[in-house]
Amino acid sequence: MELLKQRILKDGQIKDNNVLKVDSFLNHQMDVSLFTELGNEFKRRYENCGVNKILTIEASGIGIACLTAQAFGCPVIFAKKTQTKNIAGEVYTTQVESFTHGKIYDIIVSTRFLGEKDRVLIIDDFLANGAALRGLIQLVKDAKAELVGAGIVIEKAFQPGGDIIRSSGVRVESLARIKAMSVEGGVAFV
């Protein structure tokens, strides 16, 4: 998606050759007019797939998921990263290893909001090693819901997550795929 690629080139900052900081528009400050365009693009790519539920994970996926849900006219569910007092009753749960934060955590979704009648589009801001996305896919399977596919804003295509998940048969649409990046050379897209 050209609009997004240009924004990454303009405002993205590369740290330590591996971290792409896009916190000025994507995951700390959020450019909601851009998100509206991202949501419309996900809608265009998954048009006529019968999507009736968007699944994401807290926290930085929520904004994009909401604007995507607005395009589809369906609700969002976000997987929570730890069990809180306010989620009572039955949940689907699986473990996710975060490479960014160097720890393993549980993600949960209430069984009341995901089931076999749902056709689910997973939305997230980043795909790198794919740990979070694999966890979300597992929750969809556990719920016996239909997985339509995944919509990712930025994929680090030089890391293995996207290829592994596509080879398992899941449709993954990434709006910007980064082939390589470095502090000296900048960002190169696929």
Add this chain to the structure above:
Amino acid sequence: MELLKQRILKDGQIKDNNVLKVDSFLNHQMDVSLFTELGNEFKRRYENCGVNKILTIEASGIGIACLTAQAFGCPVIFAKKTQTKNIAGEVYTTQVESFTHGKIYDIIVSTRFLGEKDRVLIIDDFLANGAALRGLIQLVKDAKAELVGAGIVIEKAFQPGGDIIRSSGVRVESLARIKAMSVEGGVAFV
């Protein structure tokens, strides 16, 4: 806001006389078409106040903040609850005591995204004891930004947070104010 009150009466569940579960439409599954209406209502109440930034806190405030920002045509910043590797450099920070989770945590916002040119509307899903809202107000003060006010979806008006914050001179607009609630008697609005 009548639409919201009716939805709380229809889908809210009271647990232990003090916990109002609205996770079917507000803070786990999210009804984005309702959020669009909530955002439009906040826009109506804070029209002509020059709002150029929405501030919220992860995670459940983010969706409502994004739809409110869409109505205002401005960006969102969400305060993060712990320092992560991906936030480099200078931050505003303060401590918040969570009564729901029984712990104290730090919230942070990058100094790059909040400053003296900003006219800030704080958005959050719940106001009860007011700890999170007081923390967000402190971040706005630390940034020397102008606080326009706060927009809350559900205020538990029988808890002290709203009154304390209003008496400090901050404008607080809550779309549904609960006077009392109990498992037997249900929800009564102010």
